[in-house]
Amino acid sequence: MSTHKVLIVEDSRATRELLAAALGELDGVEVHLAVSGFEALKVLPRHRFELIITDINMPDINGLELINFVKKNPHYKETPLFVVTTEGRPQDRDRGLQLGASEYVVKPFEPADICALVRRYLKLG
């Protein structure tokens, strides 16, 4: 069976682990983690990701800058991308979607819900 590589970009360790644990349960999904935007930039060329999930508020470059980078790069621009925003910040949501994010997810969320969404995007059974 082919594996689907998913990249999670999130600077909070506990949230990252929570997401990784949840998505790791999905059959055929290989989870990669980046702790910052910079790390994501380094990891991107090494794998063929089928989905990227990124937080907005990060210390080095913000999530919007990462989305912009991904969507402008001919190698990655087709990769669907979820942006994780926080309650009460509609501007982040709108900008993320404008820049080409396919979905937005508002924190806090249930890991099971995001799994269902990922499953639909990756067309897993």
Add this chain to the structure above:
Amino acid sequence: MAPPRALDEFVTEANEILESLAKDLFVLDQERGREPDPERLNAIFRAAHSLKGLSAMFGVDRVSRLAHRAEDVLDALRLGRVPLDDRLVDTLIETLDMLQALLARVSQGTHAPDLEVGADHLQERLAQLARGQADAGVDLLDQVGIDPQMRSVFTEYEEHRLRENVKKGVGLWKVRAVYSLADFDQQLAALNARLKPLGEVVSTLPSSQPGDESSIAFDLVFGSSRARGEIEAVLDGATLSPLTSRPAPTEVTPRPGPALVFDSSSSNAPRPATKWDDVSGSGVALPEPTSASGLRLSPDTSLRSLTQTVRVDIGRLDALMNSIGELLLIRSNINRLAEAARQVGTGVALPKLWGQELQREARALERKLDELQKGVLDVRMVPLGQVFDKLTRLMRRLVRESGKDVDFEVSGGDVELDKLIVEELSDPLMHLLRNSLDHGIEPPEVRRLHHKPQRGKIRLKARQQGNQVLIEVGDDGGGMDETRIRQVAVQRGLATEEQTREMSRRDLLNLVFLPGFSTRADVSELSGRGVGLDVVKTNLARLSGLIDIDSRRGDGTTFTLTLPLTLAIIRALMVGVSGRTYAVPLSSVMEIVSIRHADLRTVERREVFEVRGQTLPFVRLARVFKLAEAQRERSFVVLIGLAQQRIGLAVDELLGQEDIVTKPLGGRLRAIPGVSGATELGDRRAVLVLDVGALMEELTRPAAAAG
């Protein structure tokens, strides 16, 4: 609550966050009275923000709520909406203590009822502090002309920092550095360290280096009051260019005025093409006028009633009978007057009284005929409720079958419309409602991820506005995905990528009405839309109706249908072209403007003009009907709109409005394109009535371009 092991991880990370928060707050406390370092404020904000998100993820509400309030205050503080004073610093320090106490309880696994009151009190104080005054007025960033492409990736905070730099009047620069993918982070850190003493790095934007996979470029937005040479001295290979197209305004208070946006990337780009060209360029023709049965969704869903009869309130018939009675009375009065005139004989002047009486009867006749006309129209009117009720029943069934949790709200069923229109409306409305249910309302897990109520909402609302009825079909679902629409439109050759980028949001949304904008399940599976919406559009156009979409990703979609009250007697705008008169149905007229021919431009061999930034086709009615054109400098342009299309019809004269009854043309005249019939005016002159829908289709077909 999360499992114990995960909770341990939560406590560890939360403690780390609180430690860094404590460190920064300590410095803030020490530096009271001084201008705070924006980076430090942002770090404190980020800590509160992270703590809020983290504790919410792990279900530790008590901490999350307090952190949330602190975050609000800190957000207002870093965005310059509230001042940093002693009260605020003190409250923040107290909050930190409280958060530490709460966290200690969480790690012990005990509840903290004794802390509740104090935490509530703190929350209240923080909420008060956050209510500073909001920023108002004109955005300074619009005035200095930052590339909007660049602006779109800034967070609110970065925008604020940029604004602060503009206010200070410092120079804004773009520093471009290209580094190896292997060590760019160290290189960037070094560059940042060298730049820091000279000013503020507001944002760091990564961008790809075409043709070079091993390196990556960064654009740093840098605000500095130093001279260019001084900055360049520390760049070590990076390049410097000014970020703004205009100098910052000298006075700090911005002038109100239209925002000017400078976009260096598109200044040389071709003028935006009109939607028109997109349609014709694709070679897609609108479908043939559809027969009634062709519009159905499927045999079992058509709600059209099979009868041609109207059920009428007996009161309305009584009113009609009354009018007839009074008309008979007037008839006998006129007969009497005619008899009197006959008896007086020819060549003899009639008494003055006779003339006055005749005039009075004529006026009474006019009034009664008006009443009669209105009465007959009333009989044709049926409440929309007739079709709304059927739709409600069907929607209930569909909702049940879909397994989604949806409220269906209906209002305005008492609004009345011509029977003919009401009948034709059921299929398009059903189509739109189905669309909302199938594609608008998100699956339950997505609604939870978007923090929306589990139960979706679909609305069907009607109201009368003047001579028109507005019907709204709306949902609070996922909204249309503009990026996806853009992709599909380009894929199907309905527009070029360039064109979709130039389009306004509204024009982009309206692409879903084009035939050939698809529709297969794979497209619509993920927030897709547009299943057969072209059929809805055509259907409405035949009823002289308009359809508009308003949709916002995340907030839902609303379709608004605008319909005339009746089709039997319509109000028309009479226009004159090359000495002839034509009637234009007023329900299709959006507005009338006067255009100088010198302002016309030509796009792909069609004349176009601009109204409030929108480029529209300029169609000379004289040419459409092959009439001799008079030379003139200006024309009146009647903007007509049908469904989502708009064009401007150039005419010579405007002759006013009239109520007209359209009569079909017979025989050889029947096939004249662009004419729906003829009408007789008060002076017994027959004029042609324009068929706006057919005219627009005719003119949008590619073949028409050459003509």
